[in-house]
Amino acid sequence: MEAAPSTSPCRYSYEEYKETADWLLAHTKQRPKIAIICGSGLGGLADLLGDKAVFPYEDIPRFPTSTVPGHAGQLVFGSLQGRDCVCMQGRFHFYEGYDIHTVTYPVRVFYLLGVETVIVTNAAGGLNGSYNVGDIMILKDHINMPGFAGQNPLCGHNDIRFGERFPCMSDAYDRDLRAVARQTAEEQGCGGFLQEGVYCMLAGPSYETIAECKLLQMLGADCVGMSTVPEVVVARHCGLRVLGLSLVTNKVVTDYDSAEKANHEEVLRTTQRRTQDLERLVSQLIANI
């Protein structure tokens, strides 16, 4: 199959992703098989890596840059539990004005680096009434709400070197990795605040209205956020195994008499509170997968 012609509606050609990957391979000795995408306020995960090589996004050819508080904006290569990893300290969101192909640009770069497993983390609002602020949810599925509206990162020319035209998503979140995550969470003392559920992505950046929260609850979503799903779709398209973890940073408001208001300060405060638990969990997970 030929590379996408320049007139293709696909935003980037194989050669562009490859240029970024080759530059990174030439600038680090690490050969990561595991990538970690850090959610809002969860960039501390990258600090766990030893023997680090750090690349600010603006120094990496063709890489987008990160604009959200709580997202540092650098790619960190290093070693964790004796395994080479690459960590995105700051992700890209659709609401920042990036098109959906740019949001997922790093995932195809990871694939070309030789990554096989992606651990995606995020901060999310709890929709499930039995969830508490501070809970960690293993993603077992997602609802791609922007995808319903035509914003799927696989729209456009399909380059078969990445994957097939119509990839399956019923196995998006790897069953074996979820089992390892459950077991590891128990061992690490996180069992008391562990959940497993469905993440729904909305485009953001406005938080949800009360009616929208009620709708999402009816749809079967347990958490809501503004990220993760595009990255997972692209990762699965190119055959990467995915583990998703949400930190429930706030409970969504579903009561018209409530004085609570969703806000990013609370989101970042909760991530600070749970950062050590998450770091312990992810670190041990990497040893166990």
Ligand SMILES: O=P(O)(O)O[C@H]1O[C@H](CO)[C@@H](O)[C@H]1O
């Ligand atoms: O999904 P991450 O990047 O963790 O961040 C979440 O937190 C921000 C809103 O507070 C949004 O960006 C939402 O997606």
Ligand SMILES: Nc1nc2[nH]cnc2c(=O)[nH]1
């Ligand atoms: N959409 C959305 N994203 C979040 N990220 C963290 N909390 C929330 C939330 O309540 N809603």
